[in-house]
Amino acid sequence: MxxxxxxxxxxxxxxxxxxxxxxxxxxxxxxxxxxxxxxxxxxxxxxxxxxxxxxxxxxxxxxxxxxxxxxxxxxxxxxxxxxxxxxELKGEISMYCSVTASYSFLYDLLSSFRQAHPKIEIKLHTGDPESAIGRVLAGTEEVTIAAKPESLPAGLAFKHIATSPLVFIAPTQELQTDLPIGPDGVSDWAKTPMILSESGLARKRINRWFKRKGIKPTIYAQVAGHEAIVSMVSLGFGVGVVPRIVLDNSPLAQRVRILEASPALDAYEVGLFTLEKKLKNPLIQAFWHSIS
Incomplete structure (x- = not known):
């Protein structure tokens, strides 16, 4: 066939x-x-x-x-x-990650690998980070860069790359509401307009954070993609939650500020994912072991 x-x-x-x-x-x-x-x-x-x-x-x-x-x-x-x-190894490896992950990690990951294995081509696809692990599990992609879920699916291999705090961000200007945010953070979380991810790891953790505090948040918007959250926060629409690595790589980073919040949200553990059975493939194995 x-x-x-x-x-x-x-x-x-x-x-x-x-x-x-x-x-x-x-x-x-x-x-x-x-x-x-x-x-x-x-x-x-x-x-x-x-x-x-x-x-x-x-x-x-x-x-x-x-x-x-x-x-x-x-x-x-x-x-x-x-x-x-x-x-000599040659062939293709299909990889998927978000745009942020591509310019945050790929250069360091691929520089030495390309020198050691010049005939292995990386076919890179970018898109929503929330679908990254699902694409590997479905067999559409061989390797992905993503945040480690709280429960690792069976048959999935993970290799740590970096840790990124999950942070609350507010605009450097005042919100487009009558609710001020002082230098020490938010005075009334229940009334603060929140801009949150529609779903995914960040949303689970912020939902759990509000539940522990006994607060029902005021959700101004639910969006797909952390970059969109930074954009909306920079315009003064509300307070958002994003991985610090997204903020550090955003062209709008100077227009938002990180808020102090207690307790701190659990950090993102970012790494490579592939199916365990894919590690038998010499190409995937070479790429996997090239990451220190």
């Missing part, structure tokens, strides 16, 4: 969206649709239920998803092992 078809199937199985899956696969939606039809015809069963509004996996599609992941992993491992017998 054509391994490109398996990759395209997995992209659609993860995103359940023909437009996003075709972008990931670097093909047109019509080409992706033909590929899926080709797979379904060869298997004699439908893999997806689709209409004008939604796409979902059929029971057969769920089973085939497991097969496709295993088949691609075995194929990539064989390719790498054959390349290794020729004395």
């Amino acid at each position: 054509d391994h490109r078809l398996l990759s395209q199937f997995l992209a659609l199985a993860e995103t359940l969206h023909f437009g996003r899956a075709s972008e990931l696969s670097h093909i047109s939606p019509s080409t992706l649709s033909r590929s899926i039809k080709q797979l379904e015809d060869s298997l004699g069963t439908e893999l997806f239920l689709r209409d004008n509004r939604s796409v979902s996996l059929t029971p057969a599609g769920v089973k085939f998803q497991s097969y496709a992941r295993e088949a691609l992993t075995a194929w990539e491992l064989l390719q790498s092992q054959l390349a290794e017998t020729q004395g």
Whole structure:
């Protein structure tokens, strides 16, 4: 079976969206649709239920998803092992991370690795950090840089890179409300407009922080992406919570200030993730062990 078809199937199985899956696969939606039809015809069963509004996996599609992941992993491992017998590793590693992670960590991570393994290419995709681990678990990406979750999913390997505090930030100017924020921090958290992540690790930790204090926060906005939180806070719309590394790399860093808050939020532990079984691949293994 054509391994490109398996990759395209997995992209659609993860995103359940023909437009996003075709972008990931670097093909047109019509080409992706033909590929899926080709797979379904060869298997004699439908893999997806689709209409004008939604796409979902059929029971057969769920089973085939497991097969496709295993088949691609075995194929990539064989390719790498054959390349290794020729004395020099070559091939591709698919990596995913947020834009912030790419310019915060990638240069240091890749500089020595590229010198040691010039024929290994890194295919980098950037996007929402909240989907990073899910893409590795789904088999869409081989390696990602992300914050370590409070509970590590089974079969996932993690390697620490850095620790980043999770901080409250306020605008250097006054908020666009009548509520002042003094140099010692917030006087009334219940009335302070908050700009928070829609979901993810930061949201879980801030929710827990307010719950411990017995406070129901006033949520002004819920947004996707920490960079957007910095932007909204800099304009005076409210107080936000972001990893310090995002703030340090933001062009708007001078327009916000870090607030003192007690107790401090648990820090982010940032690192590399891959599937444990992927570490058998000589390419992934070489990259993994190049990180000190």
